[in-house]
Ligand SMILES: Nc1ncnc2c1ncn2[C@@H]1O[C@H](COP(=O)(O)OP(=O)(O)O)[C@@H](O)[C@H]1O
């Protein structure tokens with residue numbers, strides 16, 4: 001635990017030494033704000049699930065930028081050698097870094113969107129149903145779980161290569177495939193494969209959250225996916241030793 | 244302190260280490276010498292647990308790195324090749340963070356930080372970002388990082404490579420100052436460097452140990468014969484013929500500057516006899532010196548023979 005915290009601390013600080021976190025935050029908020037304002041203008045409704053409808057795809061585009069550097073850069077510069085010859089395990093390294101990325105994700109992408117909730121709250125007119133804070137809660141839960149999965153995919157692809165660019169592209173493509181795979185389900189004959197493709201989709205499992213529902217299966221899906229890619233990342237770092 | 248037995252490392256089809264066995268005692272300063280590509284870095288990476296061996300065993304402080312990786316890693320301070328550092332951190336933050344990763348906590352953190360900052364003489368740069376430091380200073384930060392947890396063993400991979408001559412001397416003095424009762428292994432492809440710092444030199448070429456011992460032991464190991472250089476004022480070739488007749492002289496050459504080089508049997512010192520013989524025959528002897536093989540010659544001979 002202590003080692004994880006030490007690595008978390010260093011990585012978290014490192015995010016704010018470089019402009020990446022600020023740029024991601026700015027672009028994400030600018031775009032999400034743009035879509036949010038468009039929605040509010042047209043519908044003047046207080047349905048968060050719809051108002052935040054574009055957020056998953058925006059997170060899909062921006063989250064990979066938070067993880068590409070994590071391990072690939074240490075491989076490139078050779079500092080991974082400093083880490084792996086210290087008394088810390090590859091798993092501690094992966095989890096410490098992941099938690100840092102996750103915290104940064106919460107801080108620079110999720111937290112600022114609470115402003116939109118304030119805006120929507122102020123729309124509530126006498127007589128109208130107003131903002132449903134239960135739905136606000138489930139939407140945020142969905143977005144956070146969704147983001148957590150993407151970050152774990154990102155740290156895994158970052159562990160595969162010395163090149164940030166390749167790590168980023170592979171991570172993004174894997175994420176995009178997992179996001180869109182349910183759309184392809186209709187093209188598959190076998191009902192088994194069609195169901196499987198729907199079940200594997202990052203998008204399918206978000207829909208219930210947007211509608212205000214928390215289903216155990218959805219929560220478990222995101223948590224499993226996250227753990228799986230963290231374990232892959234761990235294996236990938238460990239395998240370095242056996243090269 | 245470190246026992247290496249039958250170590251073999253294959254990178255795919257390529258065998259980078261071929262059956263290396265060495266015993267390193269506590270407090271020894273070992274120089275790992277060999278040309279580029281000899282396998283020095285590979286050997287160090289295996290000892291530090293960064294990569295694993297294909298075959299054979301490494302015991303550090305009696306423990307196998309594979310069984311107790313964390314315990315073994317705590318014993319070792321390591322400066323990897325090319326001195327990797329985090330350029331975006333300040334010297335101070337970097338060293339504190341490395342100290343924490345090595346398991347140091349509480350008031351000891353600051354204590355060790357102050358100690359290493361002074362030991363490698365970078366106290367005045369502690370607030371600087373590593374990216375702004377010169378190569379020599381970075382090397383010191385790398386050394387500081389390797390010392391931060393007061394390890395019993397220091398492993399330094401080419402600690403002076405890429406530095407200018409003054410910086411080399413500084414780093415060399417630093418390393419010697421750090422010795423204490425530590426066991427130190429350092430690698431280099433420059434012989435004079437290791438021969439100045441190390442009690443025992445292990446010469447490695449093409450993944451095998453080709454010789455080991457102190458500088459003088461290496462010299463006797465390599466040179467079957469030693470040489471004497473003679474300069475006379477005139478009649479060079481006659482002098483040469485005369486020297487040839489002395490018992491124990493095996494071969495005589497003369498170079499363009501008329502310097503005569505006589506190869507003498509290993510265990511004999513014929514300098515007095517050569518001098519006497521020449522003077523008796525009225526040669527004007529200007530110079531006579533024992534020419535042992537230079538370190539470079541030994542190095543070349545050792546690493547190319549195999
Ligand atoms: N990761 C690797 N994969 C394949 N070959 C390697 C790898 N690392 C080193 N080698 C090869 O192993 C040999 C020894 O390398 P190294 O240990 O770095 O030598 P040195 O440090 O003495 O220069 C070299 O021929 C090098 O090309």
Ligand SMILES: [Mg+2]
Nearest residue numbers: 283284285324
């Ligand atoms: Mg090397």
